[in-house]
Amino acid sequence: DTAVSQTPKYLVTQMGNDKSIKCEQNLGHDTMYWYKQDSKKFLKIMFSYNNKELIINETVPNRFSPKSPDKAHLNLHINSLELGDSAVYFCASSQGQANSGNTIYFGEGSWLTVV
Amino acid sequence: RKEVEQDPGPFNVPEGATVAFNCTYSNSASQSFFWYRQDCRKEPKLLMSVYSSGNEDGRFTAQLNRASQYISLLIRDSKLSDSATYLCVVKSYIPTFGRGTSLIVHP
Numbered sequence: 476d477t478a479v480s481q482t483p484k485y486l487v488t489q490m491g492n493d494k495s496i497k498c499e500q501n502l503g504h505d506t507m508y509w510y511k512q513d514s515k516k517f518l519k520i521m522f523s524y525n526n527k528e529l530i531i532n533e534t535v536p537n538r539f540s541p542k543s544p545d546k547a548h549l550n551l552h553i554n555s556l557e558l559g560d561s562a563v564y565f566c567a568s569s570q571g572q573a574n575s576g577n578t579i580y581f582g583e584g585s586w587l588t589v590v
Numbered sequence: 591r592k593e594v595e596q597d598p599g600p601f602n603v604p605e606g607a608t609v610a611f612n613c614t615y616s617n618s619a620s621q622s623f624f625w626y627r628q629d630c631r632k633e634p635k636l637l638m639s640v641y642s643s644g645n646e647d648g649r650f651t652a653q654l655n656r657a658s659q660y661i662s663l664l665i666r667d668s669k670l671s672d673s674a675t676y677l678c679v680v681k682s683y684i685p686t687f688g689r690g691t692s693l694i695v696h697p
Contacts, residue, residue, distance in 0.1 A: 508685075518634065518677065518687040531684055565633055574681050576622040581633035 478502050481566045481582035488556060489590055495552045496585045498566030506530075507549040508567040508579065509541060518565070523573045524549055531573060556589045563587070593617060594680050596688035603695055607668045611691045613678030614660045622681040623654055623661050627674045628690065634677055637663075668695045 481498040488494055500507060508531075509521040523531035527543045538554045553560060566582040569575070596613045603609050615623075623640035638645065640652040640661050651664040661678055675690040 510687075515689070516675065517689045520684055520686070523684070533684070569685075573685060574621060574683050576639070576681070578624070578636045578639075579679070579685060581635070583633050 479566055479568055479580050479582040481564075481585050483585060484583060485586045485588075487588045487590060490556055490558060492556050493552070493554045494556060494587070495550055496564055496566075496587075497548070497550045498582060499548050500566075500568040500580070501547065502568055502570075502580060503547075504568040504570050504580075505546060506569050506571065506573050507543065507546070508569075508573070509549065509551050510565040510567060510581075512563045512565060512584070514562070522549075522551075525572060553587075556587075558589050561587055561589045593686050594678060594688040596678055596691045598689060598691060600692035600694050603668055603693070605668055605670060605695055605697055607695075608664065608666045609668060609693060610662060610664045611676055611678075611693075612660050612662050613680075613688050613691075614658075615678075615680040615686075616659070617680070617682045618656075618659060620659075620680045620682045622679075623652075624679040624681075625650075625652055625661075625663050626677040626679055626687070628677055629674050634687075637676070665693075668693075670695050670697065 522541045524543045563584045569579045570577045625637040626634040627637045628634040644653040677690045678688040
């Protein structure tokens with residue numbers, strides 16, 4: 476009954492590799508997000524999609540490319556991984572627009588370590 | 591000034607204590623406000639929304655002060671299980687999280 480599910484949960488990879496994280500939500504929400512939480516625990520928005528359309532892109536390097544095949548899925552592909560990409564990546568979703576008063580629901584996070 | 595600011599703490603309190611956190615925001619056009627709780631190595635989860643009139647849920651009380659642009663969270667009768675990081679969320683165009691306030695409740 477997982478509402479927002481993301482895979483993989485743990486990922487260890489070498490610098491320069493390309494990796495993807497997948498996310499799916501079964502809540503019927505219109506908006507999905509990717510957040511990055513770094514070692515200082517600061518949770519920062521990266522992207523937001525509403526009904527498959529990109530609406531927020533917060534100065535993320537273009538090595539990061541989100542893809543939303545439908546409104547229930549938002550995947551994150553990262554090219555040429557760098558040490559600084561090591562973080563926890565949270566997928567999330569909410570009903571309506573990103574600036575609405577609706578709750579944001581998070582997945583369990585994907586722990587990425589770049590070595 | 592950062593968009594959303596919180597004192598990172600940690601706040602170290604004994605069981606049964608009352609503790610309060612504040613969160614300030616810079617965008618006066620912000621429309622929605624929330625408190626989230628994040629346990630160690632877990633995802634953030636909604637604790638409560640914050641309404642203009644203030645709201646209470648058991649031992650937790652949230653308030654919004656639009657004039658001074660801050661929200662607050664009051665926890666009464668602290669339990670060991672309240673130990674966590676408390677994140678405030680402010681929504682204008684983008685839902686923005688504060689970096690969280692760490693609470694440690696000890697016996």
